[in-house]
Amino acid sequence: MKNAMLLILITASGLFACINNKNSDASSQSELLLDSIPGQCPYLTKDNKGNIVLSWVRMNNDSSSAFCYAVSKDGKTLGNPVVIPNSGDIQPHGENLPKIIFKPSGEIIALWGASNPGAKNKYAGLVSYTQSFDEGKTWTDPSPLTNDTASFDQRYYDVALLPDGEAAIIWLDNRKTSTKEGSALYFAKTEGKSGFRNERLISQQCCPCCRTDLFVDSKGSIHALYRGIIEDSIRDMVHTVSTDGANTFTAPKRINEDNWVINGCPHTGPTMTENKEGLHYAWYTGGQTAGSFYKQTLKGKKDSEKPESISRRGSHPQMATLSNNEIVVVWDELVESSEKPSKKIGVQKRDMNGKKLLNKYITSDTSLSSYPVVYGIDQASSLVAYTTRKAEKNYIYYQVVGME
Secondary structure, three states: OOOOOOOOOOOHHHHOOOOOOOOOOOOOOOOEEOOOOOEEEEEEEEOOOOOEEEEEEEEEEOOEEEEEEEEEOOOOOOOOOEEEOOOOOOOOOOOOOOEEEEOOOOOEEEEEEEEOOOOOOOOOEEEEEEEEOOOOOOOOOOEEOOOOOOOOOEEEEEEEEOOOOOEEEEEEEOOOOOOOOOEEEEEEEEOOOOOEEEEEEEEEEEOOOOOOEEEEOOOOOEEEEEEEOEOOOEOOEEEEEEOOOOOOOOOOEEOOOOOOEOOOOOOOOOEEEEEOOEEEEEEEEOOOOOEEEEEEEEOOOOOOOOOEEEEOOEEEEEEEEOOOOOEEEEEEEEOOOOOOOOEEEEEEEEOOOOOEEEEEEOOOOOOEEEEEEEEEOOOOEEEEEEEEEEOOEEEEEEEEEEOO
């Protein structure tokens, strides 16, 4: 790397400056630039010690990129960026996010997608991962997600920790058993320090260009969400779940019957979270009523509740649960009145039963901000990061957003 790692300067007062206007459409004064070097693809998670971790792709120049992450040990400041070696082939994509996961054993796994165009699919990609067993000081040489040469396209993956402390991954793969359009959904999990093993197909006909979502609930059930291709033309969100440690998965079932008929890829996938009242979902559809929607399956109720609109012009929703069991949803939204192409970031809070409590925007109507991610800090605030385009380059910004 020809650029030295930069210290991210964040003051405690700036980090915890909250937004108090409950229905504000103005940009927040607490917006902070993550890195002076251009970047994109923010992702939020926690490490094995409970610290919040923000990862991203640093664009060193037009031909050189690197996967980075920074850890907040005190909840107020982020440490020096850790640059993951040998990640220069990374292909930044807001739906195919590079991700990092921390196992309880202390192992760190960093994953990213690289381009793999070929005669069968000029948009194909491959997933690589590297492991660290000494808190990010050294890393293994990158490994391919699969060694099967029949797999030439692996994209739109998600990762999660399993109850046994291992890491699981799902991804879209070309190795389907059907001649119908679409991709297959694969699952694998780690075995100690040996990386991902025992991959297998768990579902198929998947829309090939929308992100997937892997979620492990409080009972240990493993949920996989993706945009399915139904009856050859409908592209709605579907859900499959395993209650036996991923040995078997249920037949996929639609989250909602949007009946969106489209011969193309929307590039906007689903999201899921859980609180003590049940499971919660958000997604985008271009069906008869277009936009981003929210739905929940509450305990003690046989059927899911009807979906509610998050934003008629919003896409790329992401969700998190606060410590008081309330739900936070973030999304990006096209701005109708702007003279130039513009997108703003919306934030919505819902109570533990899904009732909307708060709706506001944290960037201006003239910004070009997209692909937000969110992580709950406590019962009153959440961390939101996103990509904003300025002077023809992308930069990562973030805010601690007050949810009261």
